[in-house]
Amino acid sequence: SYVLTQPPSVSVAPGETASITCGGSDIGGKSVHWYQQKPGQAPVLVIHYDTARPSGIPERFSASNSGNTATLTLSGVEAGDEADYFCQVWDRSSDHCVVFGGGTKLTVL
Amino acid sequence: QPQLQESGPGLVKASETLSLTCTVSGNSISSSGYYWGWIRQPPGKGLEWIGTFLYGGNTYYNPSLKGRVTMSADTSENHFSLELTSVTASDTAVYYCARLAYSYGSLAEPWDHWGQGTLVTVSS
Numbered sequence: 095s096y097v098l099t100q101p102p103s104v105s106v107a108p109g110e111t112a113s114i115t116c117g118g119s120d121i122g123g124k125s126v127h128w129y130q131q132k133p134g135q136a137p138v139l140v141i142h143y144d145t146a147r148p149s150g151i152p153e154r155f156s157a158s159n160s161g162n163t164a165t166l167t168l169s170g171v172e173a174g175d176e177a178d179y180f181c182q183v184w185d186r187s188s189d190h191c192v193v194f195g196g197g198t199k200l201t202v203l
Numbered sequence: 204q205p206q207l208q209e210s211g212p213g214l215v216k217a218s219e220t221l222s223l224t225c226t227v228s229g230n231s232i233s234s235s236g237y238y239w240g241w242i243r244q245p246p247g248k249g250l251e252w253i254g255t256f257l258y259g260g261n262t263y264y265n266p267s268l269k270g271r272v273t274m275s276a277d278t279s280e281n282h283f284s285l286e287l288t289s290v291t292a293s294d295t296a297v298y299y300c301a302r303l304a305y306s307y308g309s310l311a312e313p314w315d316h317w318g319q320g321t322l323v324t325v326s327s
Contacts, residue, residue: 180250
C-alpha cells in the first residue's frame with residue numbers, strides 16, 4: 095500500500111516561514127491535497143491539486159510537488175496557523191485507496 | 204454550499220455493529236460527478252480513509268476494513284450510511300462524512316466539504 099510520510103512536528107516563530115514535507119514514492123506523479131485541522135474541528139482544505147489555493151485561503155499558503163516530496167509552505171506565519179496539517183493523495187494502484195499522511199503539528203512559538 | 208451532518212450512537216459495545224448516517228443538505232447525493240465517503244480519526248491520531256462511493260456507481264473500501272464495512276445511500280432522505288461490524292476498541296474514533304470535489308471520473312479530487320464529525324467510542 096502507498097505510504098505518505100510527514101514530520102510529526104514543525105515549529106516556527108511568528109512572521110517566519112514554515113515548510114511541511116510529505117514524502118511518498120513518485121508523489122510528483124500524483125495530485126496532492128493539503129488539509130488544516132484545528133483542535134476539535136473538521137479538516138479544512140487549504141491546498142488542492144498540488145499548488146492551488148481554494149477560495150478563501152490566504153496567499154500565505156503555497157505548495158509544491160516534485161519527485162518524491164510534496165511541500166506545504168506557510169509564509170508570514172501567524173498564531174492562528176497553529177494546527178495539524180495533513181497531506182493526501184489517491185492511489186489508483188492499491189484498490190483506489192485514499193491515503194493520508196500521518197499529519198504534522200505546526201507550533202507557532 | 205453543501206452541508207453534511209453525521210448522526211448515530213456515540214457508544215457501541217465491542218463485537219457489535221457501528222452504524223452512522225450522514226445527512227446532506229444543499230447537494231443531492233445522487234448528483235452526477237460527486238463522490239461521498241467516510242473518514243475517521245482515532246483520538247490524538249491521524250486521518251484514516253474508510254470508503255468512497257458514487258451513487259449508482261462504484262464503491263471503494265479501505266482494504267484494511269474490507270469485510271467489515273458497508274456503505275449505502277438513501278436518496279429519498281438524501282443521506283448515506285456507514286456500517287462497521289465486529290467493532291473493537293481500535294475502532295474508537297471521530298467519524299467524518301465528506302464530499303469529494305466534482306469529478307469527471309477520477310478519484311484524485313480533494314475532499315472539499317466535511318461534516319463536523321461524531322465521536323464513536325467502543326466499550327468492552
